[in-house]
Each structure stands twice: as C-alpha cells, then as structure tokens.
Amino acid sequence: MFELGTDGPRVIMVGVDGSVTSMRAGAYAVGLARRQHSKLVVVHVSAPSRFANMAPQSMALARQAAAEITEDLRQQVAEQAAARGVSATFVAVTGDPFTELVRVADQVRADGIVVGASTQLAHRIAGSMAVRLVRTGRWPIIVVP
Numbered sequence: 001m002f003e004l005g006t007d008g009p010r011v012i013m014v015g016v017d018g019s020v021t022s023m024r025a026g027a028y029a030v031g032l033a034r035r036q037h038s039k040l041v042v043v044h045v046s047a048p049s050r051f052a053n054m055a056p057q058s059m060a061l062a063r064q065a066a067a068e069i070t071e072d073l074r075q076q077v078a079e080q081a082a083a084r085g086v087s088a089t090f091v092a093v094t095g096d097p098f099t100e101l102v103r104v105a106d107q108v109r110a111d112g113i114v115v116g117a118s119t120q121l122a123h124r125i126a127g128s129m130a131v132r133l134v135r136t137g138r139w140p141i142i143v144v145p
Contacts, residue, residue: 008036009111015043015101015129016077018069021116025144026077029114032142033086040088041108042077044070045097066094098132105139112140 014029016022026042033040046066070092081088089108093100105113118128130143 009038011041011108011110012036012038012112012114013041013043013101013105013108013110014114015045015097015116016073017044017097018073019116019119021119021144023116025114025116025142027080028142028144030080030084030086030088032114033088034084038111040081040086041091041104041110042073042088043091043093043101043104044073045100046070046092046094047097048094098129101129101133102136102138110139112142114142114144117143117145 012029012033014026016026029040029042032038046069048062074090074092077088077090080086091104091108093104101113101115104110113133115130115133117130130141133139133141
C-alpha cells in the first residue's frame with residue numbers, strides 16, 4: 001500500500017542469484033535506492049537441486065556450494081551498499097525462487113522489484129521469473145538486461 005504524502009519508493013527489492021543479469025539488476029537497484037533514498041532488500045533464493053537427492057555426497061556438496069555462493073553474495077552486497085551509502089538488507093532463503101520472492105516482497109512491503117532478464121531459451125517460450133512477477137500485478141517490476 002502506498003501512503004499519501006510520501007515521495008518515491010521506501011523499499012526496493014532485488015533478486016540476485018549470481019548470474020550476470022542478476023548482478024546487473026543488483027547494481028541498478030543499488031543506484032536506484034541511492035537516488036530515491038530508499039531501503040534496499042537484496043534477496044537470494046537457493047533452489048534445491050532435483051538431482052542432489054540421488055546421492056548423499058552430492059547433497060552435501062550442493063549445500064556447501066549454495067552456502068559459499070550465499071556468503072559471497074552477502075559480502076558483495078555489504079561492500080557495495082557501504083561504498084554507495086545505501087541501507088541494504090540481505091535475505092537468503094531456500095525454495096522456489098518465484099514463491100520466495102513474492103513472500104519476501106510481501107513481508108518487507110516492497111514498493112518495487114528489480115530482477116535480471118533470463119538468458120535461458122526455454123523462458124522465452126514458457127515465461128521467465130520477470131514475466132511471472134509482472135503477471136501478479138502487485139508491484140512495479142524493473143527487468144534489467
């Protein structure tokens with residue numbers, strides 16, 4: 001809900017997964033939050049692998065890799081936000097990326113969401129994360145190429 005008498009978004013949320021387009025989205029969101037004097041919420045969703053359940057060793061390796069990626073992203077967010085004078089919160093969750101982004105956006109009362117464009121060919125046919133978020137019709141969505 002928007003409040004009368006406010007200027008611009010108070011909370012901007014961005015989804016990052018470490019891909020090139022999501023990192024561009026993160027950089028764009030940091031600049032937007034700085035210019036708008038908004039709080040930035042950076043969300044990283046680790047999706048459990050369907051194939052990791054086949055062998056116990058692969059499950060442990062998948063969890064370790066996910067934890068390393070999450071920690072690296074957390075560190076990058078802290079460094080970039082501090083360098084640009086932006087108030088940023090890093091949220092790491094596990095689950096379906098679309099479901100978790102919607103849940104966190106509701107929880108933090110996001111005024112807008114920034115995501116990177118999908119580079120997967122299948123998403124051009126079936127629809128990407130950005131398209132699914134736009135279809136919810138609940139927030140302004142910025143898709144960064």
